[in-house]
Structure formats: structure tokens, C-alpha cells
Amino acid sequence: MFNKVLIANRGEIAVRIAATLQEMGIIAVGVHSDPDRRAVHFRAMDEAYSLPGNTSAETYLRGDKIIDLARSHGVDAIHPGYGFLSENEDFAQACQDAGITFIGPSPRVIRDMGDKIIAKETFAKAGVPVVPGWAGSTDIGIAALKQEASKIGYPVLIKAAAGGGGKGMRIVNAEGELAAALEAAQREAGSAFGDSRVFMEKYITRPRHVEIQIFGDAHGNAVHLFERECSIQRRHQKIIEESPSPALSPELRQKMGSAAVMAAKAIGYTNAGTVEFILDPNGSFYFLEVNTRLQVEHPVTEMVTHRDLVRAQLAVAAGQKLPFTQEELRQDGHAIECRIYAEDPGRGFLPSIGTLARYVEPRGPGIRIDSGVRQGSEVTVYYDPMLAKLVCWARTRDEAIEKTLWALDRYAIMGVTTNTGFLRDVIDHAEFRRGNLHTHFLGEHSIGGNGSAQPPEAAVIAAALHVRQVGGGRQSARAADIASSTDPWETAGAWRGV
């Protein structure tokens, strides 16, 4: 096993990975940017080294600097976490060339799966159902592209070949919108990924997003750790994930799990990965993409399988066999994860930045919080505004819902606007409780914003007591508020509710 592992990440995932390393007696080495000098992930490490600069591009994306640090401090392996360098095949290759183990799949697998067009072809060849679509060069011209789109049938979804997180994605409902949508998607993809290639797919209405956690080792073994349902999304990003999915029968679970494992074996997949599917209302599932990393939502799988996925990643990366066989894995109880974001649901989920003047986490049996912040932490414009993940486990889905609501009601975050009230409204919704989920859930049920809620009498009394105690004059204002009454997502067309 490794002696020293560097975590090339920040925030909650860096804290979470460090915990497993330290439990295993491995030295956890962290890196930090200038604004992260006082971050929670810095203090969670055994050793930490500076990446000078503020932006991701200057710091956590500097693979060269990270490898230099690893080499000069005797690091055996690098865990990339999610985001940043986690799906960058050049970085994985550079680690290998420097004699450092990259904790993840091989550079070849990362490259092939990172290209959504190649990934789709690979899975189709392995016999996994894929969404009907078109991929090729857009140089064929708009007339030919219109023909291809009609062949697929509207509505058509344009996606970036190198994409993720909804960037470079557009829904086209009719031929007249195609040219403008293509242009916007290409521009956005080019600026986000440095690769403006796009492809088209049949757009499936009211789909569920169901993904299978896979794991492979270098000895030819591959297993799945069941599914996660991640249908609740805003701006194409997941905010609530759960396992098991309320939509899967044991037969369908078996079918989807086997398809994912079959494909994993076909491509020689090693380490942790996720095969994403869309599931239509008739129970047909289609391959969407592979994420060659540990996912943000991995805790729901850990909670229902009682396995530490980071520990398994380290074992596999060190050349050991998978620590579990398919027969040993069980799905026990139900887990729901909520992503706690510093954002304003009342203003199009615009990120909210500032200082966490109050930060109090709920505690109780079955509640796990993976957090990258504490009271006094700064939420800056430099990084993703996710603060923490609240994961609740219980015997049944209903009980897991009740526990999540209980925990959200006791999660106090002040100084920035967060989505805790919004998450509560979603989870308490009758259709959510019934398990009737799909990726348009938020748009369809128009849950959004809780700014107009009338405060309860006790809150008004509390405010009055505060004013009596502290005085009524203007106090020092915080610089956190974002001053504009415009809703930047409002006119962004395809962003909302997809």
C-alpha cells in the first residue's frame, strides 16, 4: 500500500479523501491556493503545500506544479477527487511518466470515455442500448445538419463532445431554432472545454437519470454497486441523489447493472466509475456517458452498501484485487443526498458569495455530512459554491425523507443565501414522496424561490428582540449581496429544467 498520497483537490472531497487515507495510516498531502490558506481542507491534511494564485487555472488545474510537488515530497500516488484534473488523460499520463500512481482509470480509458462520441460507439458495440443520434463534422453545412436532425426527430438535444455539467447543451424544438442553437452550443463548448465539437441526440421527454456505480481492478474483475437516481437537477446539475431508485424493479436493476459491468469489462475499466443512463417512462434505458472518477454523489452508494469507495480505490490503484465480489454486495436501506449550495433559488440559482457568519450542522443517527466549510469560511467566486453534502440513511425511503427534512430544518447557514429551504420544498413535495421523478421535475412543479414566505410570528418577535438588544441603527453591511435585479438564467433558454 502507499505511504503518502497527494489529494489534488479542495473542499469537501479533499476532506473526505484525507479521512480514509489517515484511517489507513497513509500520510495525506494537500495542496491549496492562496484564498484556501484558511480553508477546512487545508487543516484536514497531514502535510499541505501551496499552489500560488487564486483561480483554478492558476492552482488546482496546474498538473505540472502538482506533479513537481508530489515528486519533491516523496508522494507515491495522487487522488484527483472529482472535477479539476480528475478526467484529464494528459495529467493521468504525466503522473504515470513521473512514476506516480494516478488513482483512477488508465489514461486510455479516460480519453476514450471523455469523448462522448467514442464512448457512445464503444457502448453500442458492447451491446448497451444508446440514444438515437448523429455525430460527425458540422462542416457538412446547415442544410445537411437539418436533414440529420429531422431523421432523429425533434425535439433534438445538442451536446458538447467534450462536455459535462450542461455546458454547450441546447434543446432544439423545431428546425428554425437549429442554426442559432448550434452556434451557441459550439461557442460555449469551445470556451468551456477548448473543444467546440458537438453532436445531436434524440431528446427524451420526462426521462429519469439513473446511474450505475462500477468498479474494476487490474485482474480483470468488474462489479457494480447498484444505482443512484439523480433526476432532480437544476441547470443540468444534480442536487438530490438517492439509492435505491424508486423506479427500478429487481429485474431492471439486474439488467442495468449487468449492462454496465459488461461494458466496463469490454473497455478494460479499472478503479471507480459511473455509467450514466437515461430511463424513459416505459422502463427502456439508454447509455448516456461514463464518468471516469469518484462522483460527488458517491456517499449514497457508500451508505447503502456499507463500503468505503475511497478505500477500494486505493486498493485497486495499489494493484490489489477488488475488496468485494458481486455476490458480497448488498443494497441495504435507503440513502438520500442533498447538495447544499451557496446560491439563491429565488434568483435563478445565482451563486451567493460571502462569509459564513453562522454555520451549524445538524447531528443525529444516520446523518452524514461531507463538508468543506465551517463558521467563518469564505465563499469566493473562484470555485464551485457547493458547501457540503447532507446524506441521510434510513431503513426505508419514507423514513429517509423524514430524516432529511428533520436535518434540513436544523441546518443553520447564514451570511450567504443557500438552497436548504428549496431542497426541503422539493423533498416534501407530494410527487417526490411518491417517487415520480424526472429531470424536468423542478420546472414542471415550479418549485423555485422561497423569498416570499411570510415569517412566522416567533421570527418577527426574535428580530424585534434583537433590535431592542443591539440597537436599530445601520450596522456594518456585508459585501456579499449581489446587486442586480436581473435573472441571468431567465433568458438562457435551454438551461432551465432540463
Next chain:
Amino acid sequence: MSEVLLRVSGSGEPIAVGVERPAFSAQDEVRVTLADRAVDVEVIELSEQGGLIRAHGRVHPFYTLRDGGSVHVWMHGRTHVLEIVERTARRATEGGGAAAAVQTALTAPMPGTILKINIAPGDRFEAHQPLIVMESMKMEMTLSAPHPGRVKDILCRTGQLVEMNALLARFEDSGA
């Protein structure tokens, strides 16, 4: 009897909350009047950061945060924003709250790059008309007109990197 005037952020009439300590009562009991209705409240803890009160047997832990002229109160999982209405300002604001809706400028809601400017000085625009497209955190956002108006001047150019709250364009005074 001392009165505190509070207004739910963004809504109309202020709420007058009277706070007094009744004679011969326990040390931590206060009588609060809300819309001429009296509530007996036991103040178990109270500091700048928050406190704990009990009313009708119900227990209410809370946190408070001061933000300029507002108090943010977190209670039972929600944060409520209450504006402190200054006594002198009361008369002025009672007249009508509609005036606040007019914006005199367009500012950047996030730091980012200006991608496209759809307006020029002197242009008239309709409400919701897309005025400026910018990119922030690798996502495009369209800044639309909050209401009809006319452009006074443009203070940014395409490709420019702007800070949060940077002034991008100014509007003529309404009615101009």
C-alpha cells in the same frame, strides 16, 4: 412601551412590534404586542448572534445576523429577512413602495467576460429585452432589461473582463 418597526423584505406595510417588561413578572419574561395582540414570551437566551425564546410552550432557537438596515433571522430551517424601518423614514415609505422598482443602471451580477452588447446609447428597450450577454463561471448569462427605458451610455466593451457589480450601462431617467 418601546416599539420596533419591521418590514418583511420586499413587502409593503411595516409591522409594529411592542416590547415591554411587565411589572412583577419573572426576570426573563417580556410582553410582545404584534398587531395589537399580546404574546407573553420567555427570553431564555439573547445575544447579538441569536437566542432562545419560548412562547405558548413552543421552543424557538434562532440565529440572527445584521446586514445593514436588516436583520436576518434563521428559525426552524428558514432564514427570514426583516428590514428595520427607521422612525423618521416611516412617513416617507408609507406613501408607496412602487418607486423602488425602477433601475437606473445595469450592473454585472457576477465577475465575468462581456460576450455581446445588443444596445447603443440612445436606444429604447422593452422590459425583458436582452441587453448584454456575459460569461461567468464558464456559463453564458443574458442580462435583460428590468423595465422599458432608454440607454444613456455603455460603460463596457465586448471581450472586457468585469468585476462583480461593475457598471455596464446606464439608463436615462424614467419618463425622459
